[in-house]
Amino acid sequence: MAKQVHYSIVIVGAGSAGISVAARIVRASKRLKGQVAIIDPASKHYYQPLWTLVGGGAAKKEESERDLSSLIPAGVDWICDAVTMFQPEQHKLSTEQGSIFSYDYLVVAAGLQIDWDGVKGLKDAVGKNGVCSNYAYHTVDSTWEAIRSFKGGTAIFTHPNTPVKCGGAPQKIMYLADEYFRKLQVRNQSEIIFASAKGSIFDVPTYANTLNDVIRRKNIETRYKQNLIEVRADTKEAVFENLDTKEQAVWKYDILHVTPPMKAPDFIKNSTLADAGGWVDVDPYTLVHKRFPTIFGIGDCANLPTSKTGAAIRKQAPVVVKNLLALINGYPLEAKYDGYTSCPLVTGYNKLVLAEFDYNQMPCETFPFDQSEERFSMYLMKRELLPILYWNGMLKGLM
Amino acid sequence: MFLEDLSDPEVQEAITVLIRKLPKIKDTVLAAEEGLEVATSILRDQESLRYLFERVDGQLSRFFVEKESIDALFTLLEKMPKLVKYVSVLEQAADFLESLGKDKQSQQYVLAGMKAYIAPVSSQVEHGVAVIREAKVRAEGNSEPVSVFRLFKLMKDPTVQKTLRFTQSLLEVLAEKSKK
Structure with missing residues (x-):
């Protein structure tokens, strides 16, 4: 008989989105520690934005890799297994190793499939x-x-x-x-x-x-x-x-x-969570599923009409967590994601255009200068600063 | 009227319960009486009371707050939402720094990055220092006087020519600026 386990919150995928959300949940609510599970079959986690520089000989690929176990926040259980099937009507999902997980709330952060x-x-x-x-x-x-x-x-x-x-x-x-x-x-x-x-x-x-x-x-x-x-x-x-x-x-x-x-992961594409294109069908502002109100979608696997980037996830994670906690506490879902995304466009070994824009493709830039110009400072930021902020800020639920 | 009440089964039951509880009620009343006596005695014992209040006064004096402090407390309460916001930011910054402090891989990454930027500059400086050192050693080992012919030959060197041209231009610019 299949093993059945219950968690208050189950997160599918331990990529940038899954870990960020998990870290934010346990930071925001100590009560939920031990009540959150993150399911991912991988043993390594990669900081993929560095791969452009690795391919260009400006960074080593080993610098982009870490053990997944070292990144799971305290108070969150990591289930090293792959999800095979969702049963959203029953608040359940099944895994490759034959386990069944039931949940009160589900966050789908499974990324995409090459x-x-x-x-x-x-x-x-x-x-x-x-x-x-x-x-x-x-x-x-x-x-x-x-x-x-x-x-x-x-x-x-x-x-x-x-x-x-x-x-x-x-x-x-x-x-x-x-x-x-x-x-x-x-x-x-x-x-x-x-x-x-x-x-x-x-x-x-x-x-x-x-x-x-x-x-x-x-x-x-x-x-x-x-x-x-x-x-x-x-x-x-x-x-x-x-x-x-x-x-x-x-x-x-x-x-x-x-x-x-690239395409949506098969186990999402073949589920009732998917839209016609195979992506998790969420409201583009609240990030809650359009048909299942206790399910959220975030990151590359969601059908958000914006560029799929880590920077977009950085802005989506706080929205998902705020709305998830509001849902748990019986409050209206007030947090809204505006489609923000960012693309640090490397144009040379010391030049970069930092594109930042929203759903309306309107620039929403962080710095008080014209970011559409190629700049050495922005290259330095991508090369030296962003990886540090990723490992120690974003994945810790701090930024 | 009273007799009518007595005929009420509920009242009869209540009287029965009360009668059964009379011994307990008696004990309680006696204990209360004793307590009252003790309290009266204490209140009469002015000396003990003075001693007690003096001690309490001494112990608690540092906790006595003035009106000013209470006003400040309420002002602080009003500002609490804003303060909580700042404290949260500070907490996040502290947690980030703590995480970075433990993250050896990130520290190595920063160090390697810095070295990569410094390496070309430091190698240039090292090269320059080596050139000067070698020239110094050679100059110290050479006691021959520099002849006029040697000077002419030296002046043909492109580096000397470049330096002289720069000196000439510098003097011209200085002269022009000083005229203004």
Whole structure:
């Protein structure tokens, strides 16, 4: 017979969102200590924003990795298991190891799933012969290897036709590569192409203007509405489909940096928690589920119409916790998330545009200067300060 | 009227209960009487009372608050929501620093980052110091007088030329500024 355990609050996923929420709950209510469980099968936790710099040779990947056990807040039980099925009507969920967890309140913070199989030939090709990707711990080294050993030729950087974590990341690594190619003195013998399924370089015009200047200055060719559908590793060819005309084109590459397609985790997609796209169907302001009032969704797995970033989670976590505690205490849900997200757009080894905006794609900047300009100070902040604030502030429920 | 009440079964039951409890009531009344006597005796014992109040006065004098303090307390209560906000921020900052203090990996990360920025500057400084040291050693070991021909040869050196041009320009600028 399956083991049954009850917790007042169950959090699914121990990524940035899950740990932040757990830490905030036990900080805000001592009474809930021992009443909160966080379920995640992983043993390691990664500070993924660093992977852009790892791929560019400006940081070590080991600096982005920590044992998950060291990050679980005191008073929270970590269940090292994978959720397989939700039964929201019964306030229950099942796990891979056969346990059943019942709960009063549920927070779904399961992140997203990289779909390596979404591009034909990619799974086998990635990590060797010039095909690289910053999007996994085991492949990020291959990007730096490809960049530093580049002898000239065609370097293609892709952006898929799906939501991605950190919408700016596919182009950041391209800017670092351009600078490094100049350092290697191979830039004159090379062509850099940004092949994106999107229709422009960035959704927010203020920052798009700066990025278009960067692209002109770096002499990068942009090809929009182009979606990578196949990698032919043996002939070093990439097949793209034009999203408007459906025409296919085959381009030769020497480096192919792939931002893989991403999707909602299957166990969410196949549940009644999901919307038509497979993401957790939440109210975009209160973050409570649209049909199940004791369930919240946060982070990459939620169907929020904003860029999926850690910075967005930093603003979502306090909203989820305030509304969750209000719900427990019988008060109205007054905390509102405005869609804030941030993308530190690295444009070189010492330059960065700090984009911050909301649901209306209106800039909402933190600093009292024009953040759409490339700045060394902002690069320093990303490289040196943000990791510290992440480990010791955000994951501790402090900021 | 009284007899009518007595015929009421409820009243009869109450009287029965009271009669049964009479011994206990008697004991209680006696104990209360004794207590009253003790209290009366104490109140009459002026000396003991004076002694007691003097001691209490001495012990509690430091807790006696003036009106000013009470007013301040109420002002503080009014400001409490704001103070709690600041204290929460301070608590968060303290917790962050405490966490950072224990986080060896983050400390290593900061240290490595700082070293990376300092390394190019410090290597340049080290190079400059090494050049000066070597020049000093050579100059001390060379007692030959510098001839006019040697001076002409030295003046052809690009570094000397650059320095001279800078000196010349500096003198010109200084002259112009002093005229103004």
